[in-house]
Amino acid sequence: HPMVFPSSRVHFPKTSRRLPQALIIGVRKCGTRALLEMLYLHPRIQKAGGEVHFFDRDENYLKGLEWYRKKMPHSFRGQITIEKSPSYFVSPEVPERVRAMNASIKLLLIVREPVTRAISDYTQLRSHAATAILPLAERESSGSGASAQPPKMPSQSLLYAKLQAAHGYDNALLGGSGAGAKETKTKLSAAGRRQTGAGAAAGGTMTTTTPSPLASAAQMAAKSFEELAIFPNGTVNEAYRPLSISMYHVHLHRWLEVFPREQLLVVNGDRLIEDPVSQLRRIEAFLGIEHRVKSEHFYFNETKGFYCLRYDNGDRCLRETKGRKHPHVDPVVVSRLRRFFAEYNQRFYELVGEDLGWPE
Ligand code: A3P
Numbered sequence: 001h002p003m004v005f006p007s008s009r010v011h012f013p014k015t016s017r018r019l020p021q022a023l024i025i026g027v028r029k030c031g032t033r034a035l036l037e038m039l040y041l042h043p044r045i046q047k048a049g050g051e052v053h054f055f056d057r058d059e060n061y062l063k064g065l066e067w068y069r070k071k072m073p074h075s076f077r078g079q080i081t082i083e084k085s086p087s088y089f090v091s092p093e094v095p096e097r098v099r100a101m102n103a104s105i106k107l108l109l110i111v112r113e114p115v116t117r118a119i120s121d122y123t124q125l126r127s128h129a130a131t132a133i134l135p136l137a138e139r140e141s142s143g144s145g146a147s148a149q150p151p152k153m154p155s156q157s158l159l160y161a162k163l164q165a166a167h168g169y170d171n172a173l174l175g176g177s178g179a180g181a182k183e184t185k186t187k188l189s190a191a192g193r194r195q196t197g198a199g200a201a202a203g204g205t206m207t208t209t210t211p212s213p214l215a216s217a218a219q220m221a222a223k224s225f226e227e228l229a230i231f232p233n234g235t236v237n238e239a240y241r242p243l244s245i246s247m248y249h250v251h252l253h254r255w256l257e258v259f260p261r262e263q264l265l266v267v268n269g270d271r272l273i274e275d276p277v278s279q280l281r282r283i284e285a286f287l288g289i290e291h292r293v294k295s296e297h298f299y300f301n302e303t304k305g306f307y308c309l310r311y312d313n314g315d316r317c318l319r320e321t322k323g324r325k326h327p328h329v330d331p332v333v334v335s336r337l338r339r340f341f342a343e344y345n346q347r348f349y350e351l352v353g354e355d356l357g358w359p360e
Contacts, residue, residue, distance in 0.1 A: 015074040019065065020048070020081045022106040022287060023098065025255070026089025027245065029120040030112040030269035033322055035283075036084045037309060038276055041297045044289045046075040048083040055098055056091035065101060080287055082108075090251050095258035106287060107259060112269040113358045114246035114345065115337045119326050121242035122225045127324065226333045236340045243337075249347035256351060266352045276307055 024032050039045045054060045054068045075081050088094045089109065098105060112120070228240050238244060245251075255264065265286040272279045280293045301308045301317055308317035342360040349355045 015076050017069050017072045018075055018081050019069050019101060020072065020083045020105070021102070022080055022082045022108060023088065024082060024084030024086070024108045024110065025094075026086040026109060026251075027111055027117065027248065027269075028086035028089075029117050029124060030086075030110045031267075031272050032084050032086045032110055034272060034276075034306075034318055035108065035110050035267060035269075036082060037316075037318065038272075038280055038293065038297075039082060039283065041293045041309060041311065042284065042289060043292060044079050044287075046073045046079050046081045048072055048081070051085040051087075052083050053085045053087065054083075055094040056085065056087045061097060068101075080289065089255075090245055092254055095255045099258050104263070107255070107264040108267060108283065108286075109252070109255075109264055110267040110269045110272065111248055111348075111356070113356075114248065114341045115334055116270070118229070118242040118246045118337070119225060119329055120324070121245065122228065123324050123326050124321070125242070126327075127321075225327065226330050229337060230333055234336075236337065246341065247344050249344055249351055252348065252351050261353070266354065266356075268356060273306065 024036055026032065036047050040047050048071060052060070052068065052071045054071070060067070072081050072083070088098070098107075111117075225242075229237055229243060231237055236243065238247075265283060267279055267283065276298055277293065277295050281291055284291050284293065297310050298307045299310065299315070300306075304317050304323055306317070306323045308315060338358075338360055341358070345356070345358050345360075
């Protein structure tokens, strides 16, 4: 077989690609990658390479289960295949689709204190915006009078649409109220048409008064977390994606309408950072595999400020996009948001049957 397995994995006679028996369904920025890589230290675990996005993207889902299975790694009988796509958690159509594949699948949900998660999400979105959007926007505005044009290049539009969907820009930018990615795409094209219309009305010449969506996105990307999370009148911008994703009970509720509570394990992402082994022990028990991931599999890397992993074939830290430095956020805003989330957190605790003790 072309795949090379560490010696500790050679216990079984045959390998094949199998549909996952467990999924990490989210939540994004709570340590989903760390969790998967840590579980992979276990000889009974195989993992899908990237995020497959089978259940949440129609273009993938329509390809069918065979397509999905072929995305899975080879595994021995008795091993557990795990896939992680954090957007599963927040996509309404996903739980039912997962059940249709395997009603007894095991679900792992990793969570962090919601305000920390929101800031981490903001940090990631801003860094994506800084590397992708800003140079494009600068190029665009330096052109002669080109700043009024909507993005022409498909790649730019796509980039913009993605960024907008992720950031929940739609309300601020386009005057809508929804924060869903699907709505966002529709609104984006509507906005594109509006702008083209305005240009046509002005005799086919674009005026420089209308900022392009791309430049606006860049501007939005430059906004602080405080500005995006709290309106000038002091109310919380509940439609801001980094905040709405942190309303865990809303999303979890949909899953628990489809799956019994026992089929889902809630992993404490803040504890996974401090003490990976204790969280992994719970997961091993939940997955019904023996306790094999131990403290000798980890060492604390002072430079990174996180635990790194010892595999059979060497040491490895997660990439630098995992464990970013967060911007300073005004403590008044943090307390305001913690108070805002207190009620939602209670509802989440009730759903999971456990108090995670997040600060209020
Ligand atoms: P930050 O970068 O905000 O610190 P995800 O993989 O779901 O995107 O989650 C990323 C988060 O995983 C990071 O968020 C980091 O806090 C957390 N994490 C947990 N254990 C980690 C580890 N051992 N190394 C790096 N990041 C880890």
